[in-house]
Amino acid sequence: MEELRELREAARRPVPEFLAEVVRRIGLLEELDAEPDRTLATAKRRNLAAFLDQVHAFQPLEGELTLRAFLDHLDAIEEDRGWTPVQPTEEDSVKVMTVHAAKGLEFEAVFVPGLAKDVFPNTRIQHNPARRGDSLDVELRRDRALLPRFDGVMTHFLEGLRTQEEYEERRTAYVALTRAKRYLHASAANWYGENLQKPKGVGKFLSELKRWGEGRPNATLEFHVPEASPSEGNPLAGYRQARVPAWPGPAFREEADELFPEGWRRAALGAAAAGGVGEELVARPSPAEREAYAAAAAARRTLAAHLLEREAAVDERPMAPRTVTVSSVIDYARCPARFRWSVVQPLPRFSGPAARIGTEVHAWIERRSSGQTSLLELEEMPDLLTEELVGDPGRVERLRRAFLESRFADMVPLYAERPFLLPVGDRFVGGRIDAIYGAPDGPWEVVDYKTGKPPAPDDPLARAQLDLYALACIEVWGKRPEELTLTYLYLATGEERSYPAADPAELRARVATWLDGIAAGAYDPTPGEHCRWCDFRPFCEAGRTYVGERD
Ligand code: SF4
Missing domain, CATH: 1.10.486.10 (PCRA; domain 4)
Structure with a gap:
């Protein structure tokens, strides 16, 4: 529980x-x-x-x-019944999958069951667009070009829909039957479920397949049609019924014993209704039985007291997350209270223009890296609110231009926005790297684009984000530290700062310390200059005091 x-x-x-x-x-x-x-x-x-x-x-x-x-x-x-490609394991085993999932795959031997009448193909009309409320109107459907035209006669329209259903089923059957390289076993049963009164018989597609095979001298055809007579009845009838176990009986059986011939529950109910245990009932147990009862009752009271004690000692601190993002780990490292209010006990926060502009510019760089920006001119305005733009008109354009003037503009990243999940002890750090340049097996340059200004040179967390990315490259993707260069590109100034990867053991220990703090629920505020930009200052006494004393 x-x-x-x-x-x-x-x-x-x-x-x-x-x-x-x-x-x-x-x-x-x-x-x-x-x-x-x-x-x-x-x-x-x-x-x-x-x-x-x-x-x-x-x-x-x-x-x-x-x-x-x-x-x-x-x-x-x-x-949407879309074709979902799957990649089965190479293990020598039987693969069971839907026809849709088998699209694009081939096997030496393929078994296609269910090619019975009204089973496959099943031409029952799934959605009748003529019945409003039952399906989307014909004019609005994506497949409207394929649907029959309504000529004013409903039976014609329904017949057209059935033909369309069969066409869809035929496409599906084509996929199923053409998965076989050498052996195809297609079958149909007479009885599906226990409610059928008449055998189904061979379906249209199976009959067509038989005819097709008979006309092919290079195909070996074996066709068996077991006879089924409706008069023999459905062999599946009563199948499930026969397997239903006997009902287990009343949940609260009256357990009669020597002391309570009418059952102890009834005796207890009677005592409760009478407002106490009657003299006659109390006199029934022998002295030894009363002693045993007193001992059992004392043991239960002790247990109840113990449980109450434990309940009172339950740690009611908020549950620390087991998976945290890179930015929230850095938030924690900077100020645990900030982490608490953004992740553990979230408080409302203001996503200001800086955050929106940052998101917009990152999305633009990502689209550009994947070659999708031919229609996106440099001057094209992003989807930002007027008040976000009036504060610093031309900012987005300047940031984009800074990227275009950087050495990364003409480079194609090996990965863009690459996600990772880094296990650290029994916890995880998740993140997404802006760009990785290099060759799969060669050196990598891990790049993070910053839309804000560079941090102060003595900021101890200045490279923490890249350090975490480096740890992911080493531990998740098996890179060696010497293969990594870590770079921030500050678009506001055009400045680049690059670092080699630090010692992974030292990095891991540092991250583990932060995660241990998170797990222990250590969320005391550590005020500093960062309070000036903190969304939570209105809620935070320590942050308000820090800023108030210096302004
Ligand atoms: S205002 Fe300062 S001390 Fe308070 S939560 Fe924000 S960063 Fe931490």
């Missing part, structure tokens, strides 16, 4: 964090580590990483990236 409660709380966090929490709790990574088949484990790890990448990359068109939004997104994909 406790685990479930914590997971429910975790579900309120951003989806990538929540999923990382689920992965951690179910011990998936440990299980993969213990998998004796390394090839299989690697394939599974890749699948998991690809899934987490997808989750990181998912952004709803509007609203927040919540678990609900993500699940809706998955539902939408499923309902």
Whole structure:
């Protein structure tokens, strides 16, 4: 129950964090580590990483990236019945998948069951656009060009819809039947489910396949059609019923014993209704039984007192997250109270023009890096509010120009916006690197674009973000420290600051210290110059005092 409660709380966090929490709790990574088949484990790890990448990359068109939004997104994909390519493992095993999932794959032998009448193809009209409220109007549907025209006669229209359904089923069947390289086993059953009164019989596609095979001298065809007579009845009828176990009986059985022939529950209810235990009932137990009762009651009272004591000692501090982002770790390092109010017990914060402009410029650089900016002129105004632009007109344009004048403008990144999840002990740090330049197996330059001004030279956290990125490159992607160059590009000044990677053991220890502090719930404020730009100053006595004393 406790685990479930914590997971429910975790579900309120951003989806990538929540999923990382689920992965951690179910011990998936440990299980993969213990998998004796390394090839299989690697394939599974890749699948998991690809899934987490997808989750990181998912952004709803509007609203927040919540678990609900993500699940809706998955539902939408499923309902769209799109072809979802899958990559089965190379293990020598039977692969079971839907026809849709098999698109693009081929196998030596393929089994396609269910080619029975009204099963596959099933020409039942799924959505009738003629019935308002049941389906989208024809004119608004994406497939309207394929749908039949309504000529004023409903039966004609319905017939047209059935033809369309069969056409869709035929496309699906084509995919299924053409997955086989050598052997194709296509089958149909007579009975599906226990409610059928009549056998289904061979479906249209299976009959057509048979005819096609008979006309091919190079195809070996074996066709078996077992007879099924409706008079014999459905052999599946009563199948499930026969497997239902006997009902376990009343949940609260009256347990009669010598002391309470009418059952102790009834005796207890009677005593409660009468407002006390009657003399006659008290006299029933023997002295030895009364003694045993007194001992048992004393033991239970002790247990109850102990439980109350433990409950009073429960740590009611807010639950620390197990997955944190790079920026929130740095927030913690700068001021634990700031971390608390942004992550653990979030307070409202003001996303000012600087943040919006930063997001806009980062998105522009990312689009440009992936070659999508041919239509985006330098002068084109981003989607910013007027008041954000009047504060510093031309700022976005200047930042973009600074990027275009940098040496990175004409370089193609190896990765842009690359997500990662870095395990540190039993916790994770998640992040997204702006750009990595270099060759897959050669040296990498890890770049972070900054739209703000460079920090003071003596700022102890000036390179903390790049240090965390370096640790991810080393521990997640297996780079060696000497292969890494870490660079901030400050677009406000055009300045570049580059560093070599620091000692990974020292980095890891530093991150672990911060994460330990987060886990221990150590959230005391550490006021400083950073309070001047802190969104939480209105709530923070320490921050207000610091700034007030110096202004
Ligand atoms: S105002 Fe200063 S001390 Fe208070 S939370 Fe913000 S950074 Fe920390």
